[in-house]
Amino acid sequence: MATRANALRLTAVLITCALTAGCGLFDSSSDNVAADVERTNLRIGVLPVVDVAPLRIALTEKLFEKAGLQVTLVPQSNEADSIKQLDTQLDLTWATHVSLFRAVAEGTELQLQGEAYQAGPNSMALVTSAASDYDDPAKKxxxxxxxxxxxxxGALTTRAVLDTAGVEKQRIKFKTMPFGEMEQALTSGTVDAAFMIEPFITKAQRKIGAKIVTDTARGPTLDFPMSGYASSKKFADQNPKTLKLFRDVLRQAQQAAANNKLGVQDSLTGYADVDQPTAALVSVGVFPLGLNPIRLQRVADMMDTEDVLSGRLDVQQLLPPGTNNS
Known part of the structure; x- marks a missing residue:
């Protein structure tokens, strides 16, 4: 009888839990998911590029909110400034791996928190004007x-691709300008070509009839790891559980983007100053699901080879503890 009585008492407890949601046994609310983290709000610096589409999708689908995180995306004008704002206006930032590794080489202590984007066909390219005869990378x-x-x-991958085509790297002349000014530079003939990423490539094709001279994700830069997210090392040391939760949600968002190219293209109309017809033509690359030290070391090693870095950078030292190949 005692056994039967105990069973009845347990049944009553379970029923009460189910009816009142007052028991943690079945509770999967966002409050409990985030209850153990150091903080529940994150400010992330972003630029209007395809790379950050998963974050936009995550906000739309309330993936962060369901995990108990309040994420604010803070528009930035350039990567260098956003990296400098870490620990003041920003908690994390998007940037190309090249920018992040260069900042580390210059003394900024960072920890990588996720890969954002990997090059696919024509997701980064050398683009020229409609009237140009520059139709082959070896032509000039x-x-x-x-x-x-x-x-x-841009400069890193352009040198690598043109070198493969037989162009001497020291003879390439670079002219620095924002992506938004490149169309005018092409039509005026100020430059022979421009390194662009999406959605700027497709915008230039539709607006000025721009042509692709060469995909810059080919040969030595095929499937090139383009960008990622980073925090300061100080912030990472103080908020390891918060950043682990961020990486978990980012992985969900990256997977959602990888499975929904149309969703990625549609999201661009909300933040990248493109209309629907342009967004539908944008080339979409790869959204990695985790941090891969071997993949990322490839970027650092190319930077070393091209003298962008003064020596070899060990990327593994920039990853959260316990990070393995993903």
């Missing part, structure tokens, strides 16, 4: 190329 022995930063991913 000393081209003038517009880049948004002479020490960022």
């Amino acid at each position: 022995p000393a081209p003038t190329i517009a880049v948004n930063n002479e020490t960022d991913i």
